[in-house]
Amino acid sequence: MTEQVPVGHTPDRGLTITLNTPFVESLSPEQLDHYVRTVVALGAAAGDALPSDLASRLQSDLEAGDVQLAPTSYDRLAEQLTEAHGAPLSIITDQDQLLYGEEDATAAAHRPASPAAADPEHPDRPTYS
Numbered sequence: 608m609t610e611q612v613p614v615g616h617t618p619d620r621g622l623t624i625t626l627n628t629p630f631v632e633s634l635s636p637e638q639l640d641h642y643v644r645t646v647v648a649l650g651a652a653a654g655d656a657l658p659s660d661l662a663s664r665l666q667s668d669l670e671a672g673d674v675q676l677a678p679t680s681y682d683r684l685a686e687q688l689t690e691a692h693g694a695p696l697s698i699i700t701d702q703d704q705l706l707y708g709e710e711d712a713t714a715a716a717h718r719p720a721s722p723a724a725a726d727p728e729h730p731d732r733p734t735y736s
Contacts, residue, residue, distance in 0.1 A: 621695030622650070622687060623712045631700050634674065641672030643698055643707050646684070650696045653688045661685035 624646065631639060645668045653661055662685035669676065676684070688696075697708025705713055 621697065621708075621712075622691035623697045623699060623708070624684075624687065625699055625701055626706070627701050638672060638674050639706070642669060642674050645669050645672065645674075646688070646698065647696060647707055650688045650691065651693070653685075653691070654693065656689060658682065658685040658689045661689055 634642065645665070649661060649665055649668065659682075662681040665685055666676075666681045669681075695709065697712030698706040699708075699713055700706065703713045
């Protein structure tokens with residue numbers, strides 16, 4: 608489907624939902640905005656809701672904004688939101704564009720620095736052109 612939780616997400620970072628490019632491109636800007644607003648609102652209200660109830664609300668609220676997902680996607684998204692227990696939510700694209708949440712949810716914020724990967728200059732190193 609279109610949502611996934613990155614492997615290794617941590618409770619302090621919360622839930623990150625990653626939308627794939629074909630899904631994002633299939634939506635108008637208004638539909639994408641409606642998707643993000645709906646998921647954020649229902650995620651904040653998920654609390655102790657049953658995933659099945661939340662899935663029904665997701666489906667009705669998203670379809671009200673002309674956004675349709677595969678039936679199993681509503682269930683999976685509802686599970687993710689209820690399992691997050693109100694933890695911070697971020698929504699990004701697989702192109703690392705932040706749609707909602709904290710900037711530290713993007714992959715760029717988690718790329719380790721590699722100081723040993725620098726290209727050292729050395730007098731015996733051959734020159735290529």
